[in-house]
Amino acid sequence: MTTYIPSITIPANVLQHPAASILLPIALGTAVGYGTRPSETQKTYLALRQPPLRPPPWVFGPVWTLLYGLMGYAAYRATKTGLSPLASSETVQATRHGMTLYTIQLGLNLAWMPLFFAAKRPIEATVDIVSLISINSYLAYLWGNVDRVAGLCQIPYLAWLGFATYLCAGAGHLNNWDLSEKEVKKTDKQK
Known part of the structure; x- marks a missing residue:
C-alpha cells in the first residue's frame, strides 16, 4: 500500500469542494x-506514422476535458465520503493514500504531453502512461472501496489510458522510437 504524503498531496479542502475538485484537473490539463x-x-x-484506429486530433481535447472532469468528480466523491466524521479509521487511511496516488497520477498525466510532443521522448512517454495505468488501477480499487461511484468513475479513464497506451507505443514503434525528425516546420513568422 502507498503512503499518505501530505507535502505532495492536493489538500483535502480542495478535493472536498466539488467545483474545485472538478475544475482543477480540467484547468491544469488545459494549461498543459x-x-x-x-x-x-x-x-x-x-x-x-500511427497505428490503425488513430482518432483525428480534434477528438483529444473534448475527451480529455470529459475525463479530467470525471477524474475530479471521483476525487471529490472519494475524499468527501472517505474523510467524513462517520468514516472508519481504515477508510480514512485508504482515502488519504488515494489522495496521494491521485496527485501523483495527475502529475504523470500532465507530464505525458510535454514528454511525447515537446521533448519528443516516446520511450519515456510510454513508461509514463504505463505507470498511469498501474496507479489508476490501484486507485480505482482503493476509491471503489471508499465510494463505489468514485471507483466506477475510473473505468472510462482506464479504458482511454489503455487506448492511449496503444497509440503512444504504436507511434513510438512505427517511428523507430525517434521523433526528432518529426519537427514541425517553422514558418517565416515563427523564426
Missing part, C-alpha cells in the same frame, strides 16, 4: 495542452 502549442502538436501528430 496550450503550453505545448496545440497547432504544432497537431502538425507533429499528423506527421507521425
Whole structure:
C-alpha cells in the first residue's frame, strides 16, 4: 500500500469542494495542452506514422476535458465520503493514500504531453502512461472501496489510458522510437 504524503498531496479542502475538485484537473490539463502549442502538436501528430484506429486530433481535447472532469468528480466523491466524521479509521487511511496516488497520477498525466510532443521522448512517454495505468488501477480499487461511484468513475479513464497506451507505443514503434525528425516546420513568422 502507498503512503499518505501530505507535502505532495492536493489538500483535502480542495478535493472536498466539488467545483474545485472538478475544475482543477480540467484547468491544469488545459494549461498543459496550450503550453505545448496545440497547432504544432497537431502538425507533429499528423506527421507521425500511427497505428490503425488513430482518432483525428480534434477528438483529444473534448475527451480529455470529459475525463479530467470525471477524474475530479471521483476525487471529490472519494475524499468527501472517505474523510467524513462517520468514516472508519481504515477508510480514512485508504482515502488519504488515494489522495496521494491521485496527485501523483495527475502529475504523470500532465507530464505525458510535454514528454511525447515537446521533448519528443516516446520511450519515456510510454513508461509514463504505463505507470498511469498501474496507479489508476490501484486507485480505482482503493476509491471503489471508499465510494463505489468514485471507483466506477475510473473505468472510462482506464479504458482511454489503455487506448492511449496503444497509440503512444504504436507511434513510438512505427517511428523507430525517434521523433526528432518529426519537427514541425517553422514558418517565416515563427523564426
